[in-house]
Amino acid sequence: MKQIFCLVLMSCLIFSACSTSILEPTIEKIEDVEIIEMSKSRLELNASMVLNNPNGFSLDLAKATMKAYVDDIELATIDQSFDTSMPANQNFKMPINIKMDLDKLYRENPMTAIGKGIQIMSEKKLLVKFKGTIDVGKGIAKVSVPIDQEEIVAF
Numbered sequence: 001m002k003q004i005f006c007l008v009l010m011s012c013l014i015f016s017a018c019s020t021s022i023l024e025p026t027i028e029k030i031e032d033v034e035i036i037e038m039s040k041s042r043l044e045l046n047a048s049m050v051l052n053n054p055n056g057f058s059l060d061l062a063k064a065t066m067k068a069y070v071d072d073i074e075l076a077t078i079d080q081s082f083d084t085s086m087p088a089n090q091n092f093k094m095p096i097n098i099k100m101d102l103d104k105l106y107r108e109n110p111m112t113a114i115g116k117g118i119q120i121m122s123e124k125k126l127l128v129k130f131k132g133t134i135d136v137g138k139g140i141a142k143v144s145v146p147i148d149q150e151e152i153v154a155f
Contacts, residue, residue, distance in 0.1 A: 023054045024145045025136060028091055030128075033155040036097075043100040043120075047153065048093035051134070053086040059136040061086050061094065066132030066147055068098055071116065073108055075100040078132070086136065094134075098153075125154040 028050040036044040053059055061082045068076040076098045086092040105116055120126055129150045136143055 022059065022136070022138065022141060022143045024143065025051045025053050025059065025086065025092075025134065027130070027147065027149050027151065028052050030151045030153050032093070033153055035155050039102075040117075041101070041103045041106075043098075043102055045098045045100075045153065045155065047096055047098065049096050049130075051086065051092050051094055053088060053090060053092060055088055057088050057138060059086045059138055060084075061092075061134070061136055062142070063135040064094065064096065064132070066130045066134075068100065069129040069131065070100070070105065070126060071108075071112065072129075073104050075102065075104055078130075098128075125152050127151075128153050 030047050030049055032046075032048040034046045036046055038044075049064075061084050063082065064078060064080050066078040067074050068078065078096055078098060080096065082094070102117075105112065116126075127150060129148075131148050132146075134145045134147060136145060
């Protein structure tokens with residue numbers, strides 16, 4: 001009985017020493033924005049969301065589920081699956097596709113929407129708030145990283 005207890009205790013100590021908690025990646029910026037389509041009612045962009053992996057080991061990137069807001073109006077849903085790895089202690093470019101329904105801006109406030117359209121055309125940038133999660137992990141250890149961040153999307 002004493003040997004079994006010692007074996008269990010040693011196993012617990014070994015497993016607890018081997019487990020490392022996963023530090024959450026952070027969004028650094030949005031870059032490499034490419035306009036796919038731009039019309040009165042739709043704006044579609046391909047971009048790279050730069051994430052920083054602060055861990056000393058690579059992380060598997062599984063999924064990104066986010067909503068994009070402009071002026072507190074939900075304009076797009078980003079729901080993408082991945083099968084890639086984020087390198088340790090480095091920035092990683094996660095490709096995203098954003099399909100914005102600009103008609104939602106017009107329904108809420110037509111005058112504001114016209115101003116926003118002029119701003120997009122003249123300044124070539126847009127302040128977008130991203131809310132959602134990015135699922136990452138290593139082996140069986142998975143973490144759902146909450147995202148609630150505003151970024152300037154410049155094109």
